Structures are given as structure tokens and as C-alpha cells.
Amino acid sequence: MDKGTLLEQEIALCQLDDLQEMQTIELSIEERKLFAIRRDNQLYAYWNSCPHLGIPLNWMPDKFLDLDGSLIQCSSHGALFQVDSGECIAGPCAGDHLMQVELRVEDGSYYVAANQPMPAPPINLRAQALADLEDS
Ligand code: FES
Numbered sequence: 001m002d003k004g005t006l007l008e009q010e011i012a013l014c015q016l017d018d019l020q021e022m023q024t025i026e027l028s029i030e031e032r033k034l035f036a037i038r039r040d041n042q043l044y045a046y047w048n049s050c051p052h053l054g055i056p057l058n059w060m061p062d063k064f065l066d067l068d069g070s071l072i073q074c075s076s077h078g079a080l081f082q083v084d085s086g087e088c089i090a091g092p093c094a095g096d097h098l099m100q101v102e103l104r105v106e107d108g109s110y111y112v113a114a115n116q117p118m119p120a121p122p123i124n125l126r127a128q129a130l131a132d133l134e135d136s
Pocket residue numbers: 050051052053054055057074075076077078079091092093
């Protein structure tokens with residue numbers, strides 16, 4: 001993972017009351033995406049990059065949870081992650097963690113904190129496959 005890129009500026013995310021329990025919100029920052037989930041009156045946020053292949057977890061906007069709505073699930077190969085720790089508890093990357101996004105809270109408003117490392121931009125498998133086809 002490329003940890004050489006720093007997010008330099010703080011960015012407003014949302015108010016706690018913008019989300020219901022276990023509702024998610026997405027945000028794009030410099031080709032990367034992150035998502036946050038409200039649980040037990042606080043937000044947990046992760047960069048949207050599966051530790052298995054470095055691709056986005058979701059295939060539809062704001063859809064990050066399993067059928068029970070209790071765990072984060074990768075749509076590609078079904079890996080399941082704890083909401084509060086980002087730990088993968090089942091799937092091809094079991095034991096790995098989602099990369100946490102550091103948040104700052106002030107009066108119920110959440111901000112993506114400045115001066116934190118960002119992951120490499122997500123791998124675009126479709127674009128890679130098309131380029132490989134052109135080369136062959
Ligand atoms: S890419 Fe997420 S489980 Fe394979």
C-alpha cells in the first residue's frame with residue numbers, strides 16, 4: 001500500500017444526525033473513496049479499498065453491508081469486516097484490516113482529518129483488462 005500520499009486538508013464529511021443507525025455515506029477525495037457508517041451514535045470510517053485486491057468494496061452507491069446489515073461486506077468475493085475495527089473475520093483476506101480513516105468530531109459534525117495517509121488510488125480492473133486486450 002502506498003502510504004506516501006498525505007491528505008493535506010481537512011474535509012467536512014457530515015453531521016452525525018445526517019445518518020441513521022447502520023446507514024453509510026461515501027465521499028471521494030483525490031481519486032480515492034472512503035465511506036463512513038453510523039453505529040451506536042458514532043461514525044466509523046474506512047478507505048474504500050478491499051485488502052484482498054485493492055478494489056472498491058461496493059458495487060452500488062452506499063451499499064457496504066451484508067444481508068443482516070451488521071457487517072461490512074466486499075461485493076467481489078464476500079469478505080466480511082467488523083464495523084468497529086475493520087478487521088476481516090471471514091473471506092480471502094481474513095485477519096487483514098480495512099484502512100481506517102481518521103475523523104475529527106466537533107459539535108456533532110464529522111471531518112476527515114488532515115495530515116493522514118491515503119491509500120493508492122483503486123485498481124480499475126475493467127480498464128486493465130481492456131488495455132490487456134488491446135496489447136494482445
Ligand atoms: S476483492 Fe474483496 S474479497 Fe476479494
